[in-house]
Amino acid sequence: MISLQPELMDVDVLSTTCQEESSKFFRDEERDDRFCYELFRRALKLRNQHAWGALWNNYRNLVSGWLRKSSGFDSMTLTMDELITLSFERFWYAMSDPASFDRFASLPSLLQYLRTCCASTITDHLRRHTRERFLTDIDDAYYLASNEKPEHQLIEHEEQQRFWRKIQGLLNDDQEEALIQSYFLLGLKPRQIHKKYSHLFPDIQDVYRVKRNIMNRFRRDNDLKDFWQT
Numbered sequence: 496m497i498s499l500q501p502e503l504m505d506v507d508v509l510s511t512t513c514q515e516e517s518s519k520f521f522r523d524e525e526r527d528d529r530f531c532y533e534l535f536r537r538a539l540k541l542r543n544q545h546a547w548g549a550l551w552n553n554y555r556n557l558v559s560g561w562l563r564k565s566s567g568f569d570s571m572t573l574t575m576d577e578l579i580t581l582s583f584e585r586f587w588y589a590m591s592d593p594a595s596f597d598r599f600a601s602l603p604s605l606l607q608y609l610r611t612c613c614a615s616t617i618t619d620h621l622r623r624h625t626r627e628r629f630l631t632d633i634d635d636a637y638y639l640a641s642n643e644k645p646e647h648q649l650i651e652h653e654e655q656q657r658f659w660r661k662i663q664g665l666l667n668d669d670q671e672e673a674l675i676q677s678y679f680l681l682g683l684k685p686r687q688i689h690k691k692y693s694h695l696f697p698d699i700q701d702v703y704r705v706k707r708n709i710m711n712r713f714r715r716d717n718d719l720k721d722f723w724q725t
Contacts, residue, residue, distance in 0.1 A: 501533035509534050510549035517553070528602040535605050539587070540596035551583055554609065558582055561610050565617040570682040578616060585612040665712055670695045674705050 501509060512530040519526040534553070537546035562568060562578050571578065586609050590596055599605045666672050673692050677683040683691065685702040696702045 501529045504530070504533070506534075506537065506543070506545045506549055509537075509546075510553060513549075514553055532602045532605070535599075535602070536596060539590040540593045542593070547587070554606075555579060557606075558609065558613055561613040562617065565614050567617045567621045570621060571617065573620060578613075578620075581620075582609075582613045582616045585616055661718065662713075665716060666709070670705055671709055674702065674709065678706065 499512070501512075504512065509530055513534050516526045516528070516530050531553075534546055534550055537543040538550045539547075558579050559575060562575065562582065573581075589608075589612065599608065662675065663672070666675065670692075673695055674688060677688045677691065678685075685699055685706075688702050689696045689699040696705070
């Protein structure tokens with residue numbers, strides 16, 4: 496067991512020791528979490544930029560692995576570097592109050608929260624991307640011209656439920672419901688939808704035809720137009 500005191504270590508030495516201790520986890524050896532915890536403390540509670548950079552470098556690969564395993568990762572339009580940056584930024588700003596760090600008494604609890612930030616990054620981007628694609632297809636100029644910050648553009652949970660209930664009420668059959676879910680929620684391309692639901696779309700042109708009919712119906716619906724202005 497290392498006898499050095501983490502609180503007295505230089506950031507570079509602390510970072511290296513943290514890496515060494517972390518590697519023991521993968522070798523199923525006993526490890527000392529104090530060094531990594533101290534690195535987190537300096538980065539988040541003390542807002543030490545040197546420590547934050549070291550933390551980023553130490554855990555970048557771990558964050559990348561979590562992102563790849565997240566539900567919805569395959570539908571991402573952002574690069575891995577962008578997702579990693581957004582995840583770390585979310586983690587950093589969540590700890591903007593130095594007192595927030597005191598809620599985390601151990602390294603595992605900090606890592607679990609960082610992993611939660613990764614999942615939230617994926618979820619938020621999927622919601623934003625889904626809504627943007629949908630609004631683009633129905634020519635919603637109001638949204639596209641909005642100057643609000645992205646976080647203000649996201650539909651809250653209750654509004655999402657109301658919105659999708661309205662959408663489902665405008666769908667006529669299983670064919671239309673399958674297209675909406677596949678195209679807007681899963682981000683599948685027409686050829687993929689045709690392949691996945693060949694019993695509903697015998698020809699790829701059926702996908703385009705059904706989508707066109709749905710979008711025309713949405714454009715004519717006054718309640719749906721009003722939804723975006725509430």
